[in-house]
Amino acid sequence: MSALANAAALLGKPRGYLVFGVEDGTHAVVGTAFDPLAEKAKGGQLLPVWLSQGLQPNGAFEMYAFEYQGKRIVLFETYPAVDRPVRFYGTACVRDGTSKAQLRNYPEKERALWSQRVDWSAQVCERATLDDLASDALTKARSEFRGKSPAQAADVEGWDDATFLNKAKLTIRGGITHAALLLLGRPESASLLAPAVARxxxxxxxxxxxxxxxxxxxxxxxxxxxxxxxxxxxxxxxxxxxxxxxxxxxxxxxxxxxxxxxxxxxxxxxxxxxxxxxxxxxxxxxxxxxxxxxxxxxxxxxxxxxxxxxxxxxxxxxxxxxx
Structure with a gap:
C-alpha cells in the first residue's frame, strides 16, 4: 500500500490499486476467497484497522468487494502521496517495475516525492456543482470582493455566480475547488471533501x-x-x-x-x-x-x-x- 501510494504520486496518477482475484501478467479473472474484514493482523487487530494505523501520514484507502465476470474480486484503492512519502509503520516503499522495494534505495525518487507540492485547495472536486454552495456565503463573498477590488466593484453586479467565482479564483474554468467548498459550501457539502475533514x-x-x-x-x-x-x-x-x-x-x-x-x-x-x-x-x-x-x-x-x-x-x- 505504501509502494502504491508513492508510485501513484510519482507517476501523476489519482489512485493506486491492489487487486485480488486477477492473475498477474495475463490479467485473467480467477476470483478470490480473500476477505479483508475477516483477516487478523499483528496483535489480533482487524486487517483494515492495522493498515490504517500503519499508513502515514494519511492512512487513506478504500476497500471494495464485488463480482466481475461471475468471480469475486477484492480491490484496495489508495490515495497518492502528497508532498512526502507514505510510510508503513516507519518504512516507505515504492514500485520498481512489478516489484516492491524500499524507497531509501531510490534517493532520486524520494527527493521527487519530497519536492512535490500539491495545492490541495486548488484541486477541483469533480462531484461538486454550484448548487453545493450556500447563497448567503456567495452574497458575503461578493461584498468582500467589492471591498478588496474597488476597480471592479461596478462590474460585480453584472456577473453571474460562475463568472464571479472564476474572477475570485475560487473555481478553475467552472470547476468547484476544495477552497470554494470550504469557504462557501453548504454544511452538507463537507462530505464531498472526504477523506478530508472540514470542521x-x-x-x-x-x-x-x-x-x-x-x-x-x-x-x-x-x-x-x-x-x-x-x-x-x-x-x-x-x-x-x-x-x-x-x-x-x-x-x-x-x-x-x-x-x-x-x-x-x-x-x-x-x-x-x-x-x-x-x-x-x-x-x-x-x-x-x-x-x-x-x-x-x-x-x-x-x-x-x-x-x-x-x-x-x-x-x-x-x-x-x-x-
Missing amino acids: ITWLLKNERNEDLDYEHFDPPFLLNVDRVLARIRNLTVRELPEGTLFPVELTQYDPWVIREALHNCIAHQDYGLRGRIQVVETPDALLFTNVGGFCRGGWRPSSRRMRLWRFIAIRFSPRPWSI
Missing part, C-alpha cells in the same frame, strides 16, 4: 480542564468564523492608566488578533491529515490548534490559496497577551 470545534473548559460546552462548525467557513467568535467570551476589562483618574475600557482579547489566528488555522490546515481545527477556551487563555507538517529542510510557502504548516498551537492570555 471547526469550539470547546469550553473550566480551571480543572473539564469540558463544559462545545459546538461544531462546518462550512461555509466564510460565515462560520463569525459564529465561532460569537461563542468566545470576550469580557470587557477596565484599566486605570498611570497619571489619570479615568479608566480605559478594553476587551479581554483583541478581536482582530483572534480572527487572524482563526483565519490562519483555516488557511494553513493540512486537510489531508483528516484533523479538525480546535478553539479551546479556558478561564485564562485561548488555544487555537490545527494539523499539518513542514517540508523537509524547512517550510516554504508555495500554495496560491492554502499552505501546509506543522501542527500550529497559538495560545492567547488576557491582555497583555502573548503567542
Whole structure:
C-alpha cells in the first residue's frame, strides 16, 4: 500500500490499486476467497484497522468487494502521496517495475516525492456543482470582493455566480475547488471533501480542564468564523492608566488578533491529515490548534490559496497577551 501510494504520486496518477482475484501478467479473472474484514493482523487487530494505523501520514484507502465476470474480486484503492512519502509503520516503499522495494534505495525518487507540492485547495472536486454552495456565503463573498477590488466593484453586479467565482479564483474554468467548498459550501457539502475533514470545534473548559460546552462548525467557513467568535467570551476589562483618574475600557482579547489566528488555522490546515481545527477556551487563555507538517529542510510557502504548516498551537492570555 505504501509502494502504491508513492508510485501513484510519482507517476501523476489519482489512485493506486491492489487487486485480488486477477492473475498477474495475463490479467485473467480467477476470483478470490480473500476477505479483508475477516483477516487478523499483528496483535489480533482487524486487517483494515492495522493498515490504517500503519499508513502515514494519511492512512487513506478504500476497500471494495464485488463480482466481475461471475468471480469475486477484492480491490484496495489508495490515495497518492502528497508532498512526502507514505510510510508503513516507519518504512516507505515504492514500485520498481512489478516489484516492491524500499524507497531509501531510490534517493532520486524520494527527493521527487519530497519536492512535490500539491495545492490541495486548488484541486477541483469533480462531484461538486454550484448548487453545493450556500447563497448567503456567495452574497458575503461578493461584498468582500467589492471591498478588496474597488476597480471592479461596478462590474460585480453584472456577473453571474460562475463568472464571479472564476474572477475570485475560487473555481478553475467552472470547476468547484476544495477552497470554494470550504469557504462557501453548504454544511452538507463537507462530505464531498472526504477523506478530508472540514470542521471547526469550539470547546469550553473550566480551571480543572473539564469540558463544559462545545459546538461544531462546518462550512461555509466564510460565515462560520463569525459564529465561532460569537461563542468566545470576550469580557470587557477596565484599566486605570498611570497619571489619570479615568479608566480605559478594553476587551479581554483583541478581536482582530483572534480572527487572524482563526483565519490562519483555516488557511494553513493540512486537510489531508483528516484533523479538525480546535478553539479551546479556558478561564485564562485561548488555544487555537490545527494539523499539518513542514517540508523537509524547512517550510516554504508555495500554495496560491492554502499552505501546509506543522501542527500550529497559538495560545492567547488576557491582555497583555502573548503567542
